[in-house]
Amino acid sequence: MTKKSYDNEMNLEFLSKSSNESFARITVAAFAAQLDPNIEEISDIKTAVSEIVTNAIIHAYDSNDEIIKIHSYIKDNCITIEVSDTGKGIEDIELAKKPLYTSKAELERSGMGFTIVENFMDDLKIESILGLGTKITMKKIITKEENSLES
Numbered sequence: 239m240t241k242k243s244y245d246n247e248m249n250l251e252f253l254s255k256s257s258n259e260s261f262a263r264i265t266v267a268a269f270a271a272q273l274d275p276n277i278e279e280i281s282d283i284k285t286a287v288s289e290i291v292t293n294a295i296i297h298a299y300d301s302n303d304e305i306i307k308i309h310s311y312i313k314d315n316c317i318t319i320e321v322s323d324t325g326k327g328i329e330d331i332e333l334a335k336k337p338l339y340t341s342k343a344e345l346e347r348s349g350m351g352f353t354i355v356e357n358f359m360d361d362l363k364i365e366s367i368l369g370l371g372t373k374i375t376m377k378k379i380i381t382k383e384e385n386s387l388e389s
Contacts (some may be wrong), residue, residue, distance in 0.1 A: 247309070250308040254298065254323070254357040256295055286355045287319060287376075289351040290321045291310055292305060293351050293374075294372070316379045317380065318377050320374070321376075322374070323375040325371050327370055327371055334352060335352045335353070337350060355376060362374070
C-alpha cells in the first residue's frame with residue numbers, strides 16, 4: 239500500500255438521511271479542530287459541509303437508503319473535504335452553480351448552496367457524471383496567528 243502524503247485523514251460513510259447532516263458537519267469540524275482554526279474558519283467549514291451534504295441528500299437519491307461518503311485530509315495548514323455520492327449526478331454544473339437556481343423548487347430550496355460554499359471555502363471543485371454520481375472537493379486554508387506572548 240502506498241503511503242499518503244497527508245498529515246492526517248478521515249473517512250466517513252452515512253445514509254442519505256437529513257438527520258445525518260448535522261452528524262457530518264460536526265464530525266468534519268471535530269477533525270478540522272486539530273488545525274486550531276478560529277471561530278470564523280470552523281463556522282465556514284461547518285456551513286460548507288452542511289450545504290454540500292444537504293445537496294447530496296436532496297438531489298442525489300430518491301431514497302434514504304443510499305450512502306454519502308466524506309473523505310477529509312489535512313496537509314500542512316489546509317483541510318480538504320471530499321463529499322461523494324453514487325446518485326443521479328448533476329446535469330449542468332454551471333447552471334447548478336448559479337445563485338438562486340434549484341432543480342427542486344417544489345421543496346422551497348434557495349439555490350444558494352454552491353454560492354455559499356464558494357464564498358466560505360478557499361477552493362471548490364465539482365465533478366459529476368450523470369447516473370454515476372458527484373464528488374465535491376472543498377479546501378480551507380487555516381490561518382496561523384502568531385502568539386503575541388512569544389519573544
